[in-house]
Amino acid sequence: MKLYSVPLSPFAARVRLSIYRKGLDIEIVPPPAGGIKSDAYLALNPTGQIPTLVLDSGFGLPESATILEYLEDAFPTPSLRPIDPLDLARARLFLRLPDFHILPSVFTLRAMRDPAKRDREVMKTQFEALDRGLSYIDRYLSGDPWAVGDRASIADCAIVPVINVVNLIVSNFGQPDLIGRHKKLDAYWQAAKTDEIHAKVIAEQVAALART
Ligand SMILES: N[C@@H](CCC(=O)N[C@@H](CS)C(=O)NCC(=O)O)C(=O)O
Known part of the structure; x- marks a missing residue:
């Protein structure tokens, strides 16, 4: 898996925090050559925004809140999801x-x-x-x-x-x-x-x- 991220973005930073806290083996990479409006990036994430989590299957998952929830479901421990x-x-x-x-x-x-x-x-x-x-x-x-x-x-x-x-x-x-x-x-x-x-x-x- 890899995460397209830029360091300053609060949306990307919230996903990096989850990755670091959970100790996940997810590569954190900058946008591809051509940037976030390139055809290659838009094929992964039609919104043309950062972040995108690219799964091992090649599926591109956009939206930081959805990515955080996906990481909780895919990697339940350590959990960052409150129980109550x-x-x-x-x-x-x-x-x-x-x-x-x-x-x-x-x-x-x-x-x-x-x-x-x-x-x-x-x-x-x-x-x-x-x-x-x-x-x-x-x-x-x-x-x-x-x-x-x-x-x-x-x-x-x-x-x-x-x-x-x-x-x-x-x-x-x-x-x-x-x-x-x-x-x-x-x-x-x-x-x-x-x-x-x-x-x-x-x-x-x-x-x-x-x-x-
Ligand atoms: N709702 C999106 C917002 C993502 C977003 O706005 N990312 C900014 C970076 S801070 C971006 O890619 N801006 C470029 C653009 O919108 O064209 C999320 O939570 O992931």
Whole structure:
């Protein structure tokens, strides 16, 4: 199996976290020559997005949340899927809430990383939206050190790379810290970033941003 991934992408990073945490023998590779809109890549993943998990059969599986669930089913141990139904529902919320309420603002702001392309009104609206999205995450966190329950889960895979990219955007725009405004989220992040596997993915994202 192999995973098409780029280091900074929070969608790809959540799958890498699962692969590292579960110790899976999955090759992590950059997009093929020609990129993610090439015919070769589109044949694997018609959305033309990163990540794609390519199974040994050659089947290309898109969508990070679906890939995480597939890895849980295909490689059940160690499990990153909470057992209690409500814990599992909360873990899945941590996949959906960032996708709808945080990452769209991250991508809008990232498109304005060149100071010459910045629009103050758009920036204000998007940083407010980010703060609101983070408050949703804060609300459903267990506390620290894990997002749901008392062990690592797909919830941590989902939110650690997201919190990291929010911090990177905030610092890139010279804005005040957003994570520290949310008590449970701040405590979670302080603990989560000291975990060795989280730290590996955080460092991959930071290094990728430094190269762009
Ligand atoms: N819903 C998808 C989103 C994937 C996504 O948007 N990936 C970005 C990288 S961060 C991408 O490939 N962007 C290029 C594009 O959309 O053309 C998932 O969860 O995998």
